[in-house]
Structure formats: C-alpha cells, structure tokens
Amino acid sequence: MPNIVLFSGSSHHDLSQRVADRLGLELGKVVTKKFSNQETSVEIGESVRGEDVYIIQSGCGEINDNLMELLIMINACKIASSSRVTAVIPCFPYARQDKKDKKGSVERWSRAPISAKLVANMLSVAGADHIITMDLHASQIQLNPSTRGKRFFLLLASLVKLLHLFCFALELPKLPFSVKAYGLFPLYLLAFRVTSIADRLNVEFALIHKERKKANEVDRMVLVGDVKDRVAILVDDMADTCGTICHAADKLMSAGATKVYAILTHGIFSGPALSRINNASFEAVVVTNTIPQEEKMKHCPKIQFIDISMILAEAIRRTHNGESVSYLFSHVPL
Incomplete structure (x- = not known):
C-alpha cells in the first residue's frame, strides 16, 4: 500500500506490531521520551509529507500519559504536512465518563464533566481526521457533529458488531x-x-x-x-x-x-x-x-x-484504499 505510514504509541507495541505484520508494513520511526519535569516529548523519525498516517495507541496503562502522547503524535504529523491522520484507539480512554451523574438532588445540578466528550474534542483539535476504535462503552460517543467541537466526533469505524462476530466465528x-x-x-x-x-x-x-x-x-x-x-x-x-x-x-x-x-x-x-x-x-x-x-x-x-489485529488491519486497509468499512460489520477478515 503506497503513501501510508503506521506509527505505534507506547501503550501497546505488541498489538501495533501485529497490525503492521498483517498489513506487510514496517512501523514508522518515532522516539517518545519524557523530560525531567515529566513532560512528554515526541520526535517523528521519518517524512510524513503527503502520507496517510495511522497512529495506534490504546487507552490503557498510564492512560493520561498515553493520551497526551497520542495527541502530540497526531499534532506532530499534522504540522509535518501529512495528508491525513487517523488515530487507531482500540480501547477508547474515558469512555465510561460519557454523561453527567446524578450527584445532586436534581440531575441538572450535577457539576460532573463529560470527560469522553472532552477527549473527543482534544483529538479533533490535535488534528485527527479519522478515529478507529472498538466496542465503545456508550453509543452516544458516535454522534455526528453538525458543528465541529460542539458534539462528539463521528467515529468512522466503530467495530462493535464485528468484534462479537470475530469472537464467535473467526476464533x-x-x-x-x-x-x-x-x-x-x-x-x-x-x-x-x-x-x-x-x-x-x-x-x-x-x-x-x-x-x-x-x-x-x-x-x-x-x-x-x-x-x-x-x-x-x-x-x-x-x-x-x-x-x-x-x-x-x-x-x-x-x-x-x-x-x-x-x-x-x-x-x-x-x-x-x-x-x-x-x-x-x-x-x-x-x-x-x-x-x-x-x-x-x-x-x-x-x-x-x-487477537483482534486482523480486524484493525483490515479497517486500516479499507480506510486507506477508500473501500467500504461497513463491510466489516457482516464479514470476518481472514
């Protein structure tokens, strides 16, 4: 597949490597480190100008650090003139914080944030064009925004149905x-x-x-x-x-x-x-x-x-080639 670069974040390098192997690609060169004050530093080690970039980073481990690393990687690729940046987030961080809890006597009095929406907005502002995720905890995260940044972004490939089909059929x-x-x-x-x-x-x-x-x-x-x-x-x-x-x-x-x-x-x-x-x-x-x-x-x-790497790999391949992703909802990739 020409004009495609696949990067791995720090959260789940094994899954990233499995996806790269299935696509027949080498993972892109990227160096992530922390300064003495614990700020995250990212250096993209190859040209992404005009490339279709995919960054795999799951919401696990040190979630806040990994989320910040993902945002910086997205922004680094975007300002380096990549044609498109897709964040591949198998487990979406803060997905359970999708609504206001009834902490007060009346729900509208609650001061609880909607953190899942905040994460969605942060990804959009960082420069993510597309998001690929799996089995979202709350369906409202998939809402299509009429105005960018005011509602949750549209998730192009929420693989909820496919995941269950994969568990029962493929494996x-x-x-x-x-x-x-x-x-x-x-x-x-x-x-x-x-x-x-x-x-x-x-x-x-x-x-x-x-x-x-x-x-x-x-x-x-x-x-x-x-x-x-x-x-x-x-x-x-x-x-x-x-x-x-x-x-x-x-x-x-x-x-x-x-x-x-x-x-x-x-x-x-x-x-x-x-x-x-x-x-x-x-x-x-x-x-x-x-x-x-x-x-x-x-x-x-x-x-x-x-292993769900074949699902993510096929979603990446279809997104890159402009093929239908909805095909995955009823077919199991081999």
Whole structure:
C-alpha cells in the first residue's frame, strides 16, 4: 500500500506490531521520551509529507500519559504536512465518563464533566481526521457533529458488531467451549448487541439487570430468564474490577447454571480483579488484546485472549484504499 505510514504509541507495541505484520508494513520511526519535569516529548523519525498516517495507541496503562502522547503524535504529523491522520484507539480512554451523574438532588445540578466528550474534542483539535476504535462503552460517543467541537466526533469505524462476530466465528476453535448449544446470558447494557449474536447462532438468551450506587460497586442484580441446567456465557464490553461479572457468575450458578464463561472486549482488570476471577465460578474468561494481557494471564490462568489485529488491519486497509468499512460489520477478515 503506497503513501501510508503506521506509527505505534507506547501503550501497546505488541498489538501495533501485529497490525503492521498483517498489513506487510514496517512501523514508522518515532522516539517518545519524557523530560525531567515529566513532560512528554515526541520526535517523528521519518517524512510524513503527503502520507496517510495511522497512529495506534490504546487507552490503557498510564492512560493520561498515553493520551497526551497520542495527541502530540497526531499534532506532530499534522504540522509535518501529512495528508491525513487517523488515530487507531482500540480501547477508547474515558469512555465510561460519557454523561453527567446524578450527584445532586436534581440531575441538572450535577457539576460532573463529560470527560469522553472532552477527549473527543482534544483529538479533533490535535488534528485527527479519522478515529478507529472498538466496542465503545456508550453509543452516544458516535454522534455526528453538525458543528465541529460542539458534539462528539463521528467515529468512522466503530467495530462493535464485528468484534462479537470475530469472537464467535473467526476464533471459534480457540474458545474453550462450543456456543451452538449454549444460552447467552448478557449483562443488561449489552442486550441489543447480544440479541444479534443470539439470532446469528440460533440460541436463547437471558438478561441480567444491574443497578449501581456508585462507580465499581453493584448495588443490586436481577436475572431475567431461566438458566437452570444450561451453560451460561456472559457477554460484556468491559471488565475493570470485575465485581459485576463475578457477582453475575454467582447469580447464574445459584439459579442453576451448570457452567459459566465470560467473553469481554476490554479486560482492564484493575485492583482486586484477578483475585476475584480466580475465586469466582468461571470456567474461563475470554478477552481481546485491545489491552495487553500477558502479565495478567500469568497471575490468572482462567484468562484467555483473542487477537483482534486482523480486524484493525483490515479497517486500516479499507480506510486507506477508500473501500467500504461497513463491510466489516457482516464479514470476518481472514
């Protein structure tokens, strides 16, 4: 592919290299470092004039530092006369801070920021022309702005549906179970996504409705559906401290499920997450590598990961060649 340059940020170099290998490209030369006062410095080591630039940086690890690094890299390429800059962000940072919380007695009194919108605006101001991300936590982040900077940008390739198709279809032999005869028991917020999966696989599904009093703490959980003598497969977009999915697993087992598996997009696994998974009734927890998982897998043998580099590589290839990206919503790249 001519006139294309692929750069990797510091957050997930392994995924960037996998994408580059699938595209038959070498990662562009870039040096990132910090000054003594912890300011981020970026040096682009090759010409990007007139080039179609793609920068891969996931929202994980030292999130604030990695986000700032991404913004600087975008701006550096933009002022170096690149024709287009696309930020490839497998796990979008601050995606959970997408609305005002009811911190006051009346919602409109809340002084909580909408941080996901702020990040979107920062990416636009830095010079990003396109954004490729995966399985956004909130659908409103995809709104098409009528005026630039006043609403969330349009995400050209939100791969929500493709991700689930990838987990069930492309990597089916690698999963520790067969999904064809099992029921799907998703968390409540993903109901509209899992109904599509259930239809494709011709299986039944149930719902788990959760209520929170505060972040990372589930107050109440209600199961809607019959799981007795069935194998349950929990589907969710993100797992952080894993209190929700572990509580859900216990709920399913107490309701008569024979086994419980989990399929997650973004495995953050912070705080007590790994110990909770080890002590929970999961047979396996399958995640993608939008976030590095190697170290976590060493401490939690139940965690398995599925590579999504082929999805990102095909999205980059199609975006660069001007081909339809919506093709990916119903077709699995090989």
